[in-house]
Amino acid sequence: MDQQLDEIAAPPAQAALTAEDVRAAAERISGKVIHTPTLYSRTLSKIVGAEVWLKFENLQFTAAYKERGALNKLLTLPAEAKTRGVIAASAGNHAQGLAYHAGRLGIPVTIVMPRSTPIVKVQQTRGHGAEVVLEGDSFDEAYAHAREIEKARGLIFVHPFDDREVMAGQGTVGLEMLEDAPELDTIIVPVGGGGLISGVAVAAKSVKPDIRVVGVQSSQYPAMYLLKRSEPVAGGGDTIAEGIAVKEPGMLTRAAVLEHVDEMRIVSETRIEEAISLLLDIEKTVVEGAGAVGLAALLPAKNGAYRPEFVGRKIGVILTGGNIDPRFLANVILRNLARSGRIGRIAVLLDDKVGELSKLAGLFTRNGANIIEVSHQRIFGVLSAKSTETEIEYEIRDKDALEGLLLDLDEAGYAYEVMTISGRRPGRSLRGRH
CATH class of the missing domain: 3.40.50.1100 (Rossmann fold)
Structure with a gap:
């Protein structure tokens, strides 16, 4: 791209x-x-x-x-320019489109990419027959190098957008x-x-x-x-x-x-x-x-x-x-499933005793929430050695079902926080119960 x-x-x-x-x-x-x-x-x-x-x-x-503009540009080049070849600086769609159609037309093509370009993009571009030059730590450096090669080899530079034929x-x-x-x-x-x-x-x-x-x-x-x-x-x-x-x-x-x-x-x-x-x-x-x-x-x-x-x-x-x-x-x-409430994570403070997790899981089951993952944290941020912070990742039908689950957690007296993309939203005070 x-x-x-x-x-x-x-x-x-x-x-x-x-x-x-x-x-x-x-x-x-x-x-x-x-x-x-x-x-x-x-x-x-x-x-x-x-x-x-x-x-x-x-x-x-x-x-x-992108291949539409690249192809139109290639087809409008004079025969002599097609023989010499074209060059562009791109790490994505412009590179793919130009390399594909230049290769199909038998026009030599060179693409300059930053050294940080993912290998899959480099391989895809080379797969279309392009010579790929990795140069620079940023796109600007790759672009500048492409213009240098353009002058040195007498190639035609194909701009990704600022060109009438493109x-x-x-x-x-x-x-x-x-x-x-x-x-x-x-x-x-x-x-x-x-x-x-x-x-x-x-x-x-x-x-x-x-x-x-x-x-x-x-x-x-x-x-x-x-x-x-x-x-x-x-x-x-x-x-x-x-x-x-x-x-x-x-x-x-x-x-x-x-x-x-x-x-x-x-x-x-x-x-x-x-x-x-x-x-x-x-x-x-x-x-x-x-x-x-x-x-x-x-x-x-x-x-x-x-x-x-x-x-x-x-x-x-x-x-x-x-x-x-x-x-x-x-x-x-x-992330979008989490934003819509269909998957989520809740941190619940539990007494570290046999059966406590089973009781908690029962509330999830009652509200139709499928538990995906459970993790425990007994040391950092937990005020009592007899307590554990349990994080439960779950999937649930919708936000209405989630509200039912949170209501059950409140009525059962649990201290919990709902973990969201932007941070934690407290239910009851997770840190002040013990």
């Missing part, structure tokens, strides 16, 4: 992207990338209070939309959406450097001038959101949406966004996690963090209220990619 670009060398002067550019790209790449489905989601529509269609770009061969290729997503679901009145697009939303906005408005195009970013990397508000660019930090973790958007893309995009929004990390889990649970589809931010922007407020600006609208949401580490995905799923 593409990391942030702290400093971006401005590309050669290029004319503004046009709808004709996107249509030409669509004809050029037709049959060489998957025309992914745009499908109506009855369940998600009910959840968010709008009519929702999903564009499954995570079903591309490389599991991301933007045009990405814009074909918008044309396909309106071909498959012409009733759409809103398209929601994840935004990092801005290549996708630039192409989609230009293409969509050429077909349907009154369509609303909304961009979404992680609150950790809100660069385009701030630019749209005429505020200084800022941001950076850990985010689940690594694929759109861009500190500084492109020059071509920012111009396109300012002209053609109706609104920019930001979403929290928690909301992105919820969207990933919902898509897996409801649509049975795996989406990475960057690919889930569009749905995250639609989710109801914490009090359950619909987003009034989206209620009743016909909305297309682009699921931009599905490249997420399985272990990381498992963690997201478990």
Whole structure:
């Protein structure tokens, strides 16, 4: 997944992207990338209070939309440039898309990745026939090294987003959406450097001038959101949406966004996690963090209220990619189960006597809670040698069932704390009983 670009060398002067550019790209790449489905989601529509269609770009061969722009760029290169080869700096979807299509076309390709790039991504990129150069401790250092190699070898640098042909290729997503679901009145697009939303906005408005195009970013990397508000660019930090973790958007893309995009929004990390889990649970589809931010922007407020600006609208949401580490995905799923109350952990203070754990387990059984794991702690933080702190991890039907369990614990006189993602929530005083 593409990391942030702290400093971006401005590309050669290029004319503004046009709808004709996107249509030409669509004809050029037709049959060489998957025309992914745009499908109506009855369940998600009910959840968010709008009519929702999903564009499954995570079903591309490389599991991301990035190969559209990469392929269009490669196909527009002159023959001599194709012989010399291309180069890019990327640790993710751009690398995969460029390497795959360059390999398929017989074009030499070099990808520069930071030394910290997971080995699986390095192997996947090499598997497409790319020469992989590991250089630098950060993406910025890898990017700088790629530009040095570009000059030294006379290669063509393929920018992940700030390139007219790349933007045009990405814009074909918008044309396909309106071909498959012409009733759409809103398209929601994840935004990092801005290549996708630039192409989609230009293409969509050429077909349907009154369509609303909304961009979404992680609150950790809100660069385009701030630019749209005429505020200084800022941001950076850990985010689940690594694929759109861009500190500084492109020059071509920012111009396109300012002209053609109706609104920019930001979403929290928690909301992105919820969207990933919902898509897996409801649509049975795996989406990475960057690919889930569009749905995250639609989710109801914490009090359950619909987003009034989206209620009743016909909305297309682009699921931009599905490249997420399985272990990381498992963690997201478990965290969301904990957040919803379906799994949890309770620390209970017990007398260290025979039968006490059995009595406690009976309360869990009575409330339909399945005990997953039990651990004891008799030393640290326990005030009496005759007591033990017992942590019980459980799964339960829902929050209502959990409230029944907590009520039983209170009535039985137990001191306990409910352990949550954000910390511990006391029931009775766990530390003051003995």
